Amino acid sequence: MNQSNDNHMYLEGLDYRSGKLVHIGIRDGKIAEVIQLPEGKGKHPFIAPGLVDLQVNGYGGVDFNTAPLLASDVYRAVQLLAEQGVTTFFPTLITNTPEAISEALKVIISACHAYPEVNDAIGGIHLEGPFLSKEEGARGAHDPELVRKPDWDLFLRWQEAAEGRIKIITLSPEWEGSEEFITRCSESGVVVSVGHTAATPEQIAGAVAAGARLSTHLGNAAHLMLPRHPNYIWEQLAQDTLWTTVIGDGFHLPESFLKVVFKVKPENSILISDCTHFAGLPPGNYHSHIGGDVILSPEGRLCMADQPKLLAGSAQSLLWCVNQMAGKGLLSPEAAWNKASLKPMELLNGEPQIPFRKGLPANLVLFEQTEKGIEIVQTIRAGKVVFNQTKNEKDED
Numbered sequence: 001m002n003q004s005n006d007n008h009m010y011l012e013g014l015d016y017r018s019g020k021l022v023h024i025g026i027r028d029g030k031i032a033e034v035i036q037l038p039e040g041k042g043k044h045p046f047i048a049p050g051l052v053d054l055q056v057n058g059y060g061g062v063d064f065n066t067a068p069l070l071a072s073d074v075y076r077a078v079q080l081l082a083e084q085g086v087t088t089f090f091p092t093l094i095t096n097t098p099e100a101i102s103e104a105l106k107v108i109i110s111a112c113h114a115y116p117e118v119n120d121a122i123g124g125i126h127l128e129g130p131f132l133s134k135e136e137g138a139r140g141a142h143d144p145e146l147v148r149k150p151d152w153d154l155f156l157r158w159q160e161a162a163e164g165r166i167k168i169i170t171l172s173p174e175w176e177g178s179e180e181f182i183t184r185c186s187e188s189g190v191v192v193s194v195g196h197t198a199a200t201p202e203q204i205a206g207a208v209a210a211g212a213r214l215s216t217h218l219g220n221a222a223h224l225m226l227p228r229h230p231n232y233i234w235e236q237l238a239q240d241t242l243w244t245t246v247i248g249d250g251f252h253l254p255e256s257f258l259k260v261v262f263k264v265k266p267e268n269s270i271l272i273s274d275c276t277h278f279a280g281l282p283p284g285n286y287h288s289h290i291g292g293d294v295i296l297s298p299e300g301r302l303c304m305a306d307q308p309k310l311l312a313g314s315a316q317s318l319l320w321c322v323n324q325m326a327g328k329g330l331l332s333p334e335a336a337w338n339k340a341s342l343k344p345m346e347l348l349n350g351e352p353q354i355p356f357r358k359g360l361p362a363n364l365v366l367f368e369q370t371e372k373g374i375e376i377v378q379t380i381r382a383g384k385v386v387f388n389q390t391k392n393e394k395d396e397d
């Protein structure tokens with residue numbers, strides 16, 4: 001399947017789009033050549049660009065939002081995410097005290113310095129808060145005492161602690177001074193995303209005009225009851241230039257809503273996991289520092305122990321989301337994969353992404369299509385094999 005020496009390796013697999021056999025040569029962590037091969041003998045896995053998750057609060061018991069967080073914890077989460085085909089992700093820090101946010105940023109950055117694997121995996125940091133709505137429902141689980149109006153100096157302090165690696169900020173444009181803050185963020189290259197918001201149509205239009213480019217998990221963190229129209233969901237859907245992320249775990253949004261989002265924004269919608277640190281853990285009863293006691297069901301749903309109708313966040317990986325969307329027929333397997341790989345990169349880079357292009361970082365996944373959906377065979381990040389299914393099976397023997 002692949003061979004490697006120090007800085008050179010190659011992969012052979014079926015292009016996930018066409019099913020045609022391709023040979024991909026990798027040198028110094030980058031794609032160096034792509035050659036179409038004639039129909040080969042034997043079974044080959046599919047080959048696709050690595051998954052990119054713009055919103056990850058934690059994984060496998062590692063919570064980026066709970067102190068103490070160690071650099072080695074971040075490394076462990078990176079390794080576990082590789083098993084799920086995630087080559088790039090955005091650790092997401094939610095509303096907290098300024099000091100706690102700074103501290104978490106510093107740990108993540110220290111992990112980037114200590115582990116090349118972490119440095120390669122972290123596409124940027126997503127700051128979700130604290131400049132969010134104070135309103136119940138829109139605010140979600142963010143602490144009402146700690147949400148506050150946009151503060152550029154404070155943001156600069158965090159950006160300094162993050163060594164410039166905050167690349168996405170979710171905020172609500174209902175605060176006074178939002179437009180100026182959004183313009184400054186945009187000019188500094190940070191993607192501003194509208195979320196956890198109770199903004200008026202005018203405020204949403206103002207945010208877009210000021211440079212906001214994304215909506216965060218549209219349809220979630222919303223009031224249970226909304227006026228039929230206008231409301232902030234319609235307004236964001238109707239803003240043509242606004243990209244949107246949706247949580248594709250199969251529990252957070254009804255199929256009808258997802259279907260509409262994919263129809264209205266076929267080219268600018270993105271799947272995210274928004275997973276909590278319960279993702280990757282076995283089913284059972286757990287305690288959450290934000291929500292109290294929670295239950296992770298055998299079906300993969302995470303809910304409050306005392307109110308099982310209420311979700312307590314997501315406990316599934318981005319790969320699960322791809323399988324859900326394709327499995328329910330809401331997207332073709334190729335479109336589902338693209339919305340979890342190429343599309344987030346297109347948003348960040350500002351131009352359509354061509355998979356397997358020469359010169360791109362070799363962030364690739366080999367997978368098999370099984371009855372249960374896509375299963376990861378191998379994950380390659382920056383030209384290094386960071387997960388190998390066969391090897392892990394042998395290790396377990």
Ligand SMILES: [Zn+2]
Pocket residue numbers: 128140196217221
């Ligand atoms: Zn959120």
